[in-house]
Amino acid sequence: MKLSQAAYRLEGQKMFQILTKTRELERQGKDILHFELGDPDFDTPWNICQATIRALQNDETHYAPSIGLHDLKVAAAKVTEKSRGFKPSMDQLLVCPGANVSVYYALACALDPGDEVIVPDPGFVSYFSILKFLGLQIKRVPLREKNKFRLNPIDVVLAISPATRMIIINSPSNPTGAVMTPAEIQNIYGLAKRNNLYLLSDEMYARMIYDNTVFASPSIYDHCKEGVILVNGFSKSYAMTGFRLGVVTGPAPLIEKMGLLLETTVSCVSPFIQRAGIEALRGDQEPTFAMVRKYKERRDLMVEGLNSIKGIKCLMPKGAFYVFPNIAETGMTSQKFCDLMLEKAGVLVVPGPVFGEYGEGYVRLCYCNSIARICEAIMRMRRVL
Numbered sequence: 001m002k003l004s005q006a007a008y009r010l011e012g013q014k015m016f017q018i019l020t021k022t023r024e025l026e027r028q029g030k031d032i033l034h035f036e037l038g039d040p041d042f043d044t045p046w047n048i049c050q051a052t053i054r055a056l057q058n059d060e061t062h063y064a065p066s067i068g069l070h071d072l073k074v075a076a077a078k079v080t081e082k083s084r085g086f087k088p089s090m091d092q093l094l095v096c097p098g099a100n101v102s103v104y105y106a107l108a109c110a111l112d113p114g115d116e117v118i119v120p121d122p123g124f125v126s127y128f129s130i131l132k133f134l135g136l137q138i139k140r141v142p143l144r145e146k147n148k149f150r151l152n153p154i155d156v157v158l159a160i161s162p163a164t165r166m167i168i169i170n171s172p173s174n175p176t177g178a179v180m181t182p183a184e185i186q187n188i189y190g191l192a193k194r195n196n197l198y199l200l201s202d203e204m205y206a207r208m209i210y211d212n213t214v215f216a217s218p219s220i221y222d223h224c225k226e227g228v229i230l231v232n233g234f235s236k237s238y239a240m241t242g243f244r245l246g247v248v249t250g251p252a253p254l255i256e257k258m259g260l261l262l263e264t265t266v267s268c269v270s271p272f273i274q275r276a277g278i279e280a281l282r283g284d285q286e287p288t289f290a291m292v293r294k295y296k297e298r299r300d301l302m303v304e305g306l307n308s309i310k311g312i313k314c315l316m317p318k319g320a321f322y323v324f325p326n327i328a329e330t331g332m333t334s335q336k337f338c339d340l341m342l343e344k345a346g347v348l349v350v351p352g353p354v355f356g357e358y359g360e361g362y363v364r365l366c367y368c369n370s371i372a373r374i375c376e377a378i379m380r381m382r383r384v385l
């Protein structure tokens with residue numbers, strides 16, 4: 001039987017596909033060091049797990065309101081007020097099963113097939129897959145190494161066409177770890193406003209910032225009342241990838257429709273998972289700070305180690321938990337480099353082109369890994385090159 005045209009356009013998340021292949025090698029006994037998936041190696045803080053257990057003990061195991069528990073939305077609004085200086089109203093907030101799907105809901109409810117979306121390239125893989133699935137046009141704006149992989153507002157100006165309806169930004173960025181400056185964010189916001197475009201700001205890594213770098217969000221300008229859609233989630237900052245929980249903030253009419261889509265597709269987010277989210281936001285933040293301190297240590301080691309290997313040049317990223325080294329001088333393509341690393345060094349890294357058309361010549365490593373394993377990986381890579 002034939003499938004829908006949209007189904008043929010689906011690409012999924014290649015990282016999961018790479019991982020499935022690698023598991024097969026591991027079943028055959030190969031020892032592999034994993035640097036591919038952006039999944040914290042830290043345990044979810046215990047107070048968050050306990051809140052989930054308590055909710056289960058209290059029989060919070062039934063349907064919940066589809067737009068999310070009021071208490072979680074209140075907690076999220078309070079955090080936004082503290083971190084970004086404005087308090088969204090309840091009808092501007094939607095609790096989602098992860099940030100990934102909130103990007104999908106936002107695009108599906110804001111845009112029509114054929115509309116054009118400006119996307120940073122290299123960028124988070126799901127953007128491309130979702131855009132293709134929905135029949136939206138992708139306008140790629142290159143993130144250049146010479147600009148430290150920050151999105152350049154001038155490139156965005158050049159990319160805007162009469163068909164453009166949205167700009168996606170992601171700072172700190174997956175896969176480069178780059179953090180845009182407040183001036184760049186303000187510039188992009190001004191562009192979106194002047195051209196009447198939505199501006200979707202994916203702020204998944206907002207809490208993971210190093211070296212006193214300033215984090216900036218375009219939401220401070222319109223308070224998510226006009227065109228800014230703020231995507232956030234618990235996966236990374238609270239090591240909660242398996243909980244599947246995020247909160248999206250946006251203009252009330254859009255959020256209302258996204259809520260209907262959520263209600264149609266998943267009914268609601270499990271209430272005991274939402275209780276975990278409330279605890280994450282209201283409880284002790286020290287576990288997150290401690291994780292970020294550890295990530296910084298690992299980042300420093302990773303960058304220093306990579307730069308000590310012939311043919312590899314790696315910038316020091318200011319946020320998230322990824323490095324995106326340039327491997328062009330090895331003379332290999334990104335894919336060839338990754339194949340060699342997997343086969344000869346047992347180190348799993350991701351080819352840059354997985355993240356877009358401008359990713360060739362680069363690879364991505366996620367440093368959600370112990371210091372010992374990072375050192376081991378660097379040693380093995382050095383031996384092979």
Ligand SMILES: Cc1ncc(COP(=O)(O)O)c(C=O)c1O
Nearest residue numbers: 038098099100124174204233235
């Ligand atoms: C930039 C970015 N946005 C969104 C997500 C999705 O996160 P979630 O686990 O909440 O779906 C990820 C996960 O890797 C990401 O890197």
